[in-house]
Amino acid sequence: MVRSPSREETGLKKGPWTPEEDQKLIDYIQKQGSHGSWRHLPRIAGLNRCGKSCRLRWTNYLRPDIKRGKFSEEEEKLIINLHSMLGNKWSLISTKLPGRTDNEIKNYWNTHLKKKLLLMGIDPVTHRRRTDLELLASFPKLLSSSSNSCSLINPLMENTLGLPTDTVQLARIQIMQALLQVLLKASSFSSSSSSNPNAYSNLVLNNLLSSSLPPLQTFSDSSNSSSLPPGTSALGESFQTPTNQIDLNETSATKSVSTRSLDALNLSDLDDSDLSWKDFLE
DNA sequence: AAATAACTCAACCGCAGTAAA
DNA sequence: ATTTACTGCGGTTGAGTTATT
Known part of the structure; x- marks a missing residue:
């Protein structure tokens, strides 16, 4: 598909509409009874x-x-x-909300509802409880209690770098993911004699998480969140009720680690992307 | 009061699907 | 069967507005 010609090439106006243009468009469609061909409309209606x-x-x-x-x-x-x-599927959703456009709903979702769900600890994509947020929330405490707290991380955790919010959010999530992977690898290393490395990893992380985290909000404990019944997603599937006990089998980081031989892992097995975390752990 | 950051939302862009030629 | 024209959709942008420092 060829990119449509720019304003300079076509001489057509772009940007915000003026009241005069609006009136021309309204007048034309009201006179015709329908818009007819959108392609030909501007020329006939006198719109540039x-x-x-x-x-x-x-x-x-x-x-x-x-x-x-x-x-x-x-x-x-x-x-x-x-x-x-x-x-x-904004257009589909808009058919169920008379008078609302897909664009309006999309904007409202991106600016309000997404944040609302995130604050409630719900993943706006899956509509399930976000376990990664729990981990993320625990890391500042974890880091501050560490004697060799990493100077690279703290400015991000407190956003003192003056970076855009989204960038910091992304960085935090990446830090969290990297930390989680290293923690899992390290815990499996220290439990090399364990007959069940996954269980050991779960134990280590659950102990970490249960230390001081407040319970998370979900649909079920927020008054203005959703019509969904407590403990279910809109798809009718169950999700966990608030608790700091996390089923680590559900985290992507665990999935990636669990496919490897955990007993055989040690710090030297960390790939290049984990290098900065070696120093942090050692 | 001024500067800066954060937020909102109208409008744009490019892609995909479909009908017509 | 292929090409072209058109429409609809979802993601993204950026100007204007509001909040915060």
Whole structure:
């Protein structure tokens, strides 16, 4: 597919619509009774815009049946519920919310609902409880209690580097993943005589996590979160009720480690990406 | 009061699917 | 069967606004 010509090439206007342009578009569609061909509409209606821009302006903003204003609690719940079943199928979701456009729902999801779920400890993609967040939350404590706390990490944990929030969030998650992998490898190293290395890893990490973490919020303990029954996702599958006991079989890091021979692992087995963590552990 | 950061959302982009030629 | 035109969709951007320092 060829990239559509730029403004300079076509002479077509881009950017925000003026009230005059809006009126031209409304007048044309009202006069015709329908938009007809979006491609030809701008020329006939006297608009210096591409058809695509006209269609978007009409469907997302000018259409008379569009509902404006804040999303209600019922709408929020419905979106969360539908998203858990349909994923990012915004147009499909919008068919269940009369007066709301797919774009509006998508924006609302990205700016409000996603954060809301994350704060509740729910993964906005899977709609399940996030075990990685528990681990992440425990690391500042873990690091501060360590005698050789890594100077690279603390600024990130407290975001004193002036980096964009998303970048710091991503960095934190990557740190957490790396730490988790190293912890698992190290714990399996120290338990080389154990007959059940996975159980040992679980024990080590559960002890770490159960030290001082507050219980996580879930759908079931938040008043304005979801219409889902406690302990279930919208898909009807069960998830764990709040507890600091984590089934490590569910974490991706554990999956990657469990496929290897844990008894045979030691620090020298860490790959290059883990090198900086060797110093931290030793 | 000014500067900066964070947030919001309209609009854009590119890809995919489909109908028509 | 292939090409072209068109529409719809989801992800992303960036200007404007609001909050914070």
